[in-house]
Amino acid sequence: MALNRSASWYGGTDRNAYIHRAWMRRGLPPHAFDGRPHIAIANTASDLTPCNTHLNEVAEHVKRGVWEAGGIPLNLPVVSPGETQIRPTAMLWRNLAAMATEEMLRANPIDGVVLLGGCDKTIPALLMAAASVDLPAVVVPGGPMLTGHFRGTALGCGTDVWALSEEVRAGTLSEAEFLRSESSMIRSKGHCNTMGTASTMGLLAEVLGMTLPGLAGTPAPDSRLLEGAHETGRLVVELVAAERRPSTVLTRGSFLNAIVALAALGGSTNAVVHLLAIAGRVGVELTQDDFDRTGSGVPLLVNLQPAGRFLMDDLYRAGGLHAVLEQVRDLLDPEAITVTGRPLVDTLGNTSIHDAEVIRPRRQPLREEAGIAVLYGNLAPDGAVIKPAAASPHLLRHRGPAVVFDSVEDLRARLDDPDLDVTADSVLILRGCGPKGYPGMPEVSNLPLPPKLLAQGVRDMVRICDGRMSGTAYGTVVLHVAPEAAAGGPLAKVRTGDIIVLDVPGRRLDIDLADIDLAAREPAQAAVKAFARPSRGWQRLYVDTVQQANTGADLDFLVGSSGDHEARESH
Template sequence: MAEPLGLDNGLTNYGDRDFARYLRRSMAHSMGISGELLSRPVIGIAASPSDFNNCHRYMPQLVEAVSRGVLAAGGLPRMFPTVSLGEVFLNPTSMVYRNLMSMDVEEMVRAQPMDAVVMIGGCDKTVPAQLMGAASANRPAIQLVTGPMSTGRHKGERLGACTDCRRFWGKFRAGEIDQGEIQTVETRLATTAGTCAVMGTASTMACIAEALGMSLPGTAAIPAVDSQRLVAAEESGKAAVRLAHSPVLPSQVMTEPAVENAFRVLMALGGSTNAIIHLTAVAGRLGIRISPQRLNEISDETPVLVDLKPVGEGYMEDFHAAGGMGAVLRELRPLLNLDCLAIDGRTLRERLDEPAGWVDRKVIRSFDEPVSPVGGLIALHGSLAPDGAIFKRAAATPSLFEKEGRAVVFESLEDLAARVDAPELDVTADDILVLKNAGPLAAGMPEAGYLPIPSKLARAGIKDMVRISDARMSGTAYGTIVLHVSPEAAAGGPLEAVRNGDRIRLSVSRKTIDLLVEPEDIARRLAQRQPVPQKRGGYQELYQRTVLQAPDGCDLDFLARPRG
């Protein structure tokens, strides 16, 4: 096998390779690096720190630990920054910029001289962006996550962002707690560095990265503040040097069987709905597509095994202490493709053949005694969603699984904000709330699918009702919510045709969502729709012109590889 190229990777093109090598090394010497180190394999460290990203507060320490591991294993570490996506600090939504970050990662990994790269991310769009970029660049890569927060405390109970933040906000809207208490809770929800403390999108994607084989075994759930998180970073640096000498490419790791494994893990975790979009986008960079029908087969075959919020009771620190991903994978072993290769050079079979550790069955259930006998997520189809929609049955109210009701329609996010709490809003608990024009094309697909219960219903004690939109919702959210309706309203999907008073029928048992309006009436209404205003200039225009719909991962059309 060829030796690592180190600084000779991708020489700048001056028409004279020897001059390019000479000039590059002279500039490298200006950094104060010895000739001995300059002759070693170069390991890039794709870092995404930002003062606008609370999840990444410990990024400098992780970079230092990765560098330490690279040096110990005989490599030369080189950190480089990329776009950083802090979910709550971005407008209109971080989803718009996931693809931009993926392009940044891909191009910098390709363009700069490195034999392998360690990608450090955490906040929920960051890890998928890095995996997408790694898939497209197809250079040896390892995913390292920042790790989840530890929980806070309030009046004797543990708090973790952001499931508990939604629970307390619901209490505040319902008048159960006052302004002073909600302000106190605000300071206790997110008390350490790291990603959300529950099985939200960030934690789900961390677990999926490990299930895919792109992270070192056992590293997905280590808390951000745990010293073992730094050890995991150091070991990732050492592993990257091994990859430089014995390359294993992302295309060899993220195969179709590995993607199916990741979807099974998603179901067993009761994980985030967003992970379907992100995993679809990652797989799409390699020409892999798992159909909605196959998704439902996987869900119906795979039990929910993990008892964490928002589906259950625990937090990510409990999951790590209970046995983490290793325990989940061992329970799923009969359903998994065991010949999948990981970045450490071993197959999943070889990993699971190792002796098992202790497992806390209060948190990670056995296959025979699951939290639920079926997976947490399903795809819906029907006249309202010809190309599909997503439903998190693990976080929904079973009494609402078979529901027909009257539509109460909000035409946009602005309309929702203006009217949902209006005293004159004509709405009852038996109605179905519908939000339009919140999909990828119209609004960048924000986490707005968790429509608030109208305040007059919330104050009457209503905790849940059916809600439908072309938006996403946070992986930390819960409720009887139909998401990712496709085609979205702005793309001319039937959702655009829904009017106040129309009847809609949800059937979880049949996996259907239907608008009970005659097809000719739907067509007539759609013929009257107005086009979406076009953005002008910069990345947002590129995004709007090329973004795909949810079933294709909301990637940009020129980045996704044709299906093989």
């Protein structure tokens, strides 16, 4: 059996081995360095990432499991981009968190890693890092919060923020009542309780095979999360002994399984850029079109906000992820394995649905087809995405005049103007919000509706943007338009009044303009002026090297796995 990786630090009697052991001998006994696996706990706990504040407690239970299995657990705090607090957008820091975690895993004397994440970008960043280093790794998702209530009604955090704020803008809810709901929105520890990005990526981490089976979706306050954390600590020691690495688990079949689950769950559109980025790191061939080919015919089975009514703790009591996967078992790759070494489909058992209102049987879906749709056309040569399950059916085929906003600031300055020339048939377009343009591809694509239309009872319009939208958001929103305006995409050339044609069934997104005329246009100078031009630091590196949304918005020099080879000795 090969020596553990950490032995190259701790084994031997020379000066370097002495230094490595001595500096770690702060309570560790001599036999901690006798070849036992050293396990990092990559911990995104941070008081400034509210969804992850409980992960220090989870880490303690992981440690217990590692000790029990004969390993040495080591807490490794890592970069933690908090979705609700960080500016300008957490997505700007996903790649930084992935890169920093990758380098810390590679540079330190560890043999395996447990990845603790919860908020939107932390699980994707941790998986990107683990795929790049390819050390034995397993995820513990932090889990969703419990449901809060306001005026006797369940609140979906995120989704109801958008809904209630629109009611204030429409004049149907007072600002005082809106603010009263604030303390009810976040009832407990954990991430958003809707099927937003955090819930989606926690569940998909299991579908990818990267968690202890049955753990994903466990509510953050539930003691079973701590039990699962303990078992995960035991499991990671087994992974090191078996040399079972992410590259053996994260296969093309695993990613296609995740796409099936994404549709059945009604998951976040952000999963597209995250799964593409993770696949790119591990070297699996996956394209944006795979989401349409594999997921478009999958039925929506989970009745959760924003596509439905219920919330994450309802999903857990109704049977959880396994009950959903059991309904689409025939669509899953039977050979894709999990970190246990067993195929995903073999971990499902005979799971039952305990509440058919929350998890619909396959024969009675919420919607017949729920996958992400990928659109192409002269407005999106490299594609754009839309989530039909969160859209208004009558708007999936639409033709209307553009109302163009050149930046987020332009939107904020003009949207509420009662003289804005806009009707319910208009198509709202916001540009300059892609990976390069803002930078970081902010969650602004679900533009608020003009107040004068809200007052008329309008609650949805076609909206188009090169940015992202929160997984908790809803509406007929075309997003991730590629190339983005700041990368020379045709979105930069659209003018207010141009006729936009959306045809989701036909997978088209076009401006009704001859190609020769569109090509002859110059980008709008107001848009160009608003594009990001950072002069230094991470933002400069990001803008200079970030790829487009259709390939995952990773940095071009980070694509591909480079293995676990440690840094050179410097002592």
